[in-house]
Amino acid sequence: MNFEELVKSRHSAMNFLENEQMTEEDFRKIFELTKTAPSAYNLQFTNYLVITDKEKKEKVRELSYNQYKIHTASGVVIVMGNKNSIERPDVEKIYSPLKMLKMMDEVDYETTISTIKNYSDGLKGKQGALDLELSLNAGLHAMLFMLSAKHYGFDTCPMHVHNVEELRKVFNIPNHLEPIMMITIGKSVDKVRARGYRKPVGEFVNFNGY
Template identity: 35%
Template sequence: MNTLFRTMEARHSVKQYQSDVKISKEELEELIRAATTAPSAWNLQHWRFLVIEDEKKKEELLPIAYNQKQIVEASHVIAVLGDLEANKEADRVYQEAVDTKVMSKEVKETLVGQINGAYQREGSFARDAAFLNASLAAMQFMLAAKAAGYDTCPIGGFNQKAFVENFRVPERFAPIMLITVGKAAKEAYPTTRKPLKEVAIYNSF
């Protein structure tokens, strides 16, 4: 088994953290930088990471996250946000490709038009894209943290409306999940996985 596979096997959701362990800003930013290498549709990079490190802000977050103690015990809480207006990034993203001669101006204009067209559709396209692509980066952050010797836990159970209001999240961004990160004070509960024959379907149902 290679190193990546071992990291994936070792990662579990930790609920109790050593409250005296603090991850340095340099280390944390290295983990976030690793997360941003995740793939994204049209390379729009739909993710934003709201880093909550201040103890008072963590206390403010605690009731919003239904009083899960890991919020205040972990070194940091990372709120992963998804960009609902990621198409606004298209022009800049593709202009960089034009400037470095990776892409022609004509191809850029075609792609930007296609992206804007997709985001103008009725329905849940923008929200679905925000959740899908930001979640890829969230998983990558958790794997990077484990590889660096830290533990994490993704949290979907929190009051999203209250979070947006209290942390002044712009309307452009949807809260996807919270991730606690730090050093485990207690090992995660062991979990099992369904056998491959139950989850892998070939060609068609």
């Protein structure tokens, strides 16, 4: 299908075909497309925890007010923002190969590293700024994940993450990773429904000012 068809065919799935298994290869193909998502300074803030084990999936369900679609989904994907992405070791991991391959000279490299340090200091210096940046970047990544999943024939539903601290303990999620949302994924058993009401473009888009 073309892009317009892909976007219009993506609906949030309310229930999934139970016992439909997804392999690691299925997920890897989706993530190969997802990794092309944009991010501030190309720092690639988003990490994922993919849960396909049935018992572990049921634990997520318990922590998520027993929502049935978690039970029937082939997997639950926890979308997380990586606070370490703005730290120098992670920044150098992204940019050092560009210098090594002579895609950046030494001056450009040091200028970029310095610019990102100022950006990083700014995020740390303002309350809530880093959390907002993680949410913005993870949101872009997650949307591309859902479109990529649909491209490969899988349906998704974005969901809130509940009981984050308990989730951390169960799955040993380190403190530098901040769960932002989760996505159930599998094959939908819902009939294709008419899409819910969407505002006309003229109600939410203005050109050149208000």
